[in-house]
Amino acid sequence: MKLGPAYSWVEISRRALIANIRVHRRMVGKKVKLMAVVKSNAYGHGIELVSQVAASTRQVDWLGVASLEEAKLIRQAKVKLPILVLSFFRPFVMADLIWAIKHSIAFMVYETEQLKILSLAAQKAKKPAKIHLKLETGMARLGLFPKEARIFLEKILKSPRLQLEGIASHFATAESRDQKFLKKQLSAYRRFTKSVSGKLPNSILHHISCSAAITTAPTANLSLVRLGIALYGLWPSDENKQVVHKMNSEFKLQPALTWKTQIIEVQHLPKNTPVGYDRTFVTKKSTTMVALPIGYWDGLDRRLSNKGRVIIKGVICPIIGRICMNITMVDASAVRNVKVGDEVILIGKKGRGEVTADKIARLTQTINYEVVTRINPLLPRHLV
Numbered sequence: 037m038k039l040g041p042a043y044s045w046v047e048i049s050r051r052a053l054i055a056n057i058r059v060h061r062r063m064v065g066k067k068v069k070l071m072a073v074v075k076s077n078a079y080g081h082g083i084e085l086v087s088q089v090a091a092s093t094r095q096v097d098w099l100g101v102a103s104l105e106e107a108k109l110i111r112q113a114k115v116k117l118p119i120l121v122l123s124f125f126r127p128f129v130m131a132d133l134i135w136a137i138k139h140s141i142a143f144m145v146y147e148t149e150q151l152k153i154l155s156l157a158a159q160k161a162k163k164p165a166k167i168h169l170k171l172e173t174g175m176a177r178l179g180l181f182p183k184e185a186r187i188f189l190e191k192i193l194k195s196p197r198l199q200l201e202g203i204a205s206h207f208a209t210a211e212s213r214d215q216k217f218l219k220k221q222l223s224a225y226r227r228f229t230k231s232v233s234g235k236l237p238n239s240i241l242h243h244i245s246c247s248a249a250i251t252t253a254p255t256a257n258l259s260l261v262r263l264g265i266a267l268y269g270l271w272p273s274d275e276n277k278q279v280v281h282k283m284n285s286e287f288k289l290q291p292a293l294t295w296k297t298q299i300i301e302v303q304h305l306p307k308n309t310p311v312g313y314d315r316t317f318v319t320k321k322s323t324t325m326v327a328l329p330i331g332y333w334d335g336l337d338r339r340l341s342n343k344g345r346v347i348i349k350g351v352i353c354p355i356i357g358r359i360c361m362n363i364t365m366v367d368a369s370a371v372r373n374v375k376v377g378d379e380v381i382l383i384g385k386k387g388r389g390e391v392t393a394d395k396i397a398r399l400t401q402t403i404n405y406e407v408v409t410r411i412n413p414l415l416p417r418h419l420v
Contacts, residue, residue, distance in 0.1 A: 042415070042416050043297060043298065043300075043329040043330070044295070044296065044297040044298075044329065044330045044334055044382075044415050045295075045296055045297075045415060045416045045417070045418060046080075046081070046082070046293060046294070046295050046296075046411060046415055046416070046417045046418070047293070047294040047295075047296065047384075047417075047418050047419075047420045048081050048082055048085055048086070048292050048293060048294075048417055048418065048419050048420065049290070049291075049292045049293075049294070049420055050089055050419050050420065051290070052269050052290035052291060052292035053086060053089045053090070053267065053268070053269075053292050054089065054093055055290045056266060056267050056268070056269050056289055056290060056292070057070070057072070057090065057093050057095055057096060057263070057267065058093070058095065059287065059288070059289070060250055060251075060261075060263050060266065060267075061095045063250060063251060063254070063257075064250060064254075064257050064261055067259075068257050068258070068259060068260065068261055069097040069098060069241065069259060069260040069261075070095065070096050070097050070098070070260070070261060070263060071096070071097065071098035071099065071100050071120065071243070071260055071261065071262045071263060072086070072087070072090040072096045072098070072099055072100070072263055072267055073099075073100040073122075073262050073263060073264040073267065074086050074087050074090070074099050074100065074101060074106070074110070075100060075101050075102035075103075075106060075122060075123075076102060076409045077106075077409070077413045078268070079264070079265060079267075079268050079270075079405065079408050079409050080293070080335075080408035080409040080410065080411045080413075081268055081292060081293055081408065081417065082417030083101075083106055083109050083110065084109055084110070084112075084113040084115075085417055085419050086267075086268075087099055087110045087113055087115045087117070088113055088114075088115055089419070090115075090117070090267075091115045091116070091117050096117065097117070097118070097260070098117060098118050098119070098120060098260065099115070099117050099118070099119045099120070100119070100120050100122050100262055100264075101119055101120070101121055101122065102121070102122055102123045103121065103123065104121060104129075104132050104133075104136055104141070107119045107121060107136060107139075107141045108135075111139055116140075118140050118142065119140065119141045119142065120141075120142045120143075120144065120168060120202075121136075121141060121142070121143050121144060122144050123144065123178065124143040124144050124145065124150060128149075128150075128153045130153075130156070130157060130160070133153065133154065133157035133161075133165075134157050134160050134161045136157075137154075137157055137158055137161040137163050137164075137165050137166075138161050138163060140166070141166075142166035142167060142168060142201055142202075143165065143166070143167050143168070144167075144168050144170050144178070144204060145167045145168070145169060145170065145192075146169070146170040146178055146179050146180050146188075148188070148191070151167075151188075151191055151192065151195070151198065154167065154197075154198065155195055155197045155198060158197035158198065159197055164196070164197055164198060164199040165197060165198055165199065166199045166201045167192065167198055167199065167200060167201060168200075168201055168202035168203065168204050168241070168243075169185060169188065169189060169192065169200065169202070169203045169204070170204055170205070171185050171203060171204065171205045171225060171228055172185075172205070173205045173206075173221040173222075173224040173225050173228075173244075174207075174208050174217060174220065174221040174224065175205070175206045175207070175208045175221075176208075177206065179205065179206070182224070182227070182228045182231075185228060186228075186231070186232060189232055189235070193235060200236070200237065200240065201239075201240070201241060202240060202241035202242065202243060202260065203228075203229060203236075203240065203241075203242055203243075204242075204243045204244065205221065205224075205225050205244045206244065206246070207221055207244060207245070207246055207248070207249055207256075208221065210245075210246050210247075210248035210249040210252070210253065210272065210276075211248045211272040211273035211275060211276045212273070212275055212276075213275045213278070213279055215252070215253060218249065218253055218256070219253075221244070222244065222253070222255070222256050225242075225244055229242060240259075241259050241260045242258035242259045242260065243258055243259065243260035243261065243262060244256055244258065245257050245258070245261040245262065246261075246262055246263075246264055246272070247262075247263055247264045247265050247266035247267070247272050248266075248272035248273065248276045249261075250263065250266070251266075251276070251279075251280045251283075251287065252276060252279050252280060252283070265404070265405055266289055268291070268292050268293065268408065269289045269290045269291035269292045269293075270289065270291060270393055270394070270404045270405075270408070271289060271394070271404070273403075274394075291384075291392065291393070293383060293384070293393070293408060294381065294383060294384030294385075294420075295381070295382040295383040295384060295411060296379055296380065296381055296382065296384070297328050297329060297330045297379075297380050297382060298328070298329070298377055298378065298379055298380060299326045299327070299328065299348070299368075299374065299375070299376050299377060299378045299380060300327050300328065300329045300376060301326065301327040301376065302324065302325075302326050302368075302374060302375060302376060303324075303325045303326075303327070304322065304323075304324055304325075305319050305322070305323045305324075305325050306319070306322055307319055307320065307321050307322060307323075308320075309323070311325065311356050311357035311365055312341075312356070312357025312358045312360070312365055313357070313358040313360065314358060316341065316342055316357055316358055317342055317356040317357040322369075323356075323367055323369050324367070324368050324369045324371070324374060325356065325365055325366065325367060325368065326348070326353075326365070326366050326368045326374060326378075326380075327363055327364070327365055327366075328346070328363065328364045328365075328366060328380055329362065329363065330362070330363070330364055330382070331359055331360045331361045331362045331363055331364055332359055332360075332361055333361045333362055333412065334362075334411070334412045334415060335410040335411040335412045335415075336359055336364060336382065337359070337396070337400045337402075337407070337410070338358070338359045339399070339400040339401070340355055340359055340396065340399060340400060341355065341357065341358045341359045342354075342355065342356060342357065342358075343355065343399050344359075344391075344396065344399060345391050345395075346366055346380050346381060346382055346391065347380065347381040347384070347385075347386050347387075347389040347390070347391060348366070348368055348371045348374060348378060348379075348380050348381075349371050349372070349374070349378065349386075349387075350386045350387025350388060350389050351368075351370050351371045351387075351389060352389045352391075353366050353367055353368050353370065353371065354366065354367050366380070383396065383407075383408075392404075393407040393408050
């Protein structure tokens with residue numbers, strides 16, 4: 037499915053992405069490998085664009101995705117960095133697995149069936165399948181407990197068609213100020229890897245750190261770190277931001293995404309005019325209302341109805357009435373000479389006006405991750 041001429045679009049700042057990569061590269065040093073996590077359409081930012089920028093910096097060593105389909109998009113964009121499929125699950129398509137093995141795609145594994153199908157695909161590809169064992173240390177999500185992992189590891193090491201490339205786990209509370217559980221997970225990871233160290237190749241990649249841990253728990257930055265939300269200039273949580281700034285007030289992230297649309301109608305409404313479905317908003321005075329060609333289909337959360345804000349000519353303007361599937365109404369009375377075709381910022385900054393993913397997250401009782409990843413992937417992304 038393709039849309040017509042863009043009625044809404046997303047601009048991605050190359051400068052911001054590069055700045056965020058560089059600040060984390062300085063944080064972990066040159067010896068630790070850096071993975072840019074570009075799953076879920078690069079957190080809504082555009083997987084092809086972000087992957088190309090990441091590769092161009094020569095400071096990113098790996099890319100992380102959620103599926104083989106995402107890996108294909110990256111290879112089609114002519115990006116050659118190694119890729120790890122972080123959530124490798126059924127259905128298994130043999131032709132896709134053979135293609136992946138031939139194109140340096142590695143897989144996170146945690147069940148025997150995965151090993152069987154990858155071994156068969158490797159035989160057909162005439163090349164070993166690269167895999168990362170997923171260890172359960174406290175997240176309770178896609179992983180093996182240490183006892184099971186030891187048996188699993190033996191199966192991997194005995195197979196000539198499987199190449200163990202890494203051992204991974206995932207923190208459950210890295211965004212929190214309280215680091216007790218993080219330390220417990222890190223200790224569990226280290227106990228396991230120490231117990232099997234004699235069996236592992238020297239080149240094995242150890243990784244457990246996410247964006248939040250990279251900055252607040254540097255001892256967890258092992259041989260590879262996975263840079264996710266912070267790559268895009270967004271903080272994992274308010275607590276994480278506070279902790280990091282207490283440690284280093286100079287540390288900054290630069291939001292990379294600006295979401296825009298345009299005005300398609302201007303109406304001058306008299307006092308006491310109801311607006312939109314269910315008449316949830318009634319004008320209290322003469323109001324200049326503008327309509328935007330965007331709604332919850334595009335990713336503008338319906339919970340922003342009568343609460344959200346947009347920016348028109350640098351002026352913050354409130355959303356009025358219910359956000360519709362494809363249309364949103366805004367009170368533009370404070371904007372001079374507003375007209376059809378004027379640009380509107382849904383997320384971003386202009387003049388003194390700013391609407392952030394964090395502000396939207398607070399209004400809709402969610403997290404900034406969800407705000408940006410829910411922007412419809414069919415909307416065009418442009419690198420600026």
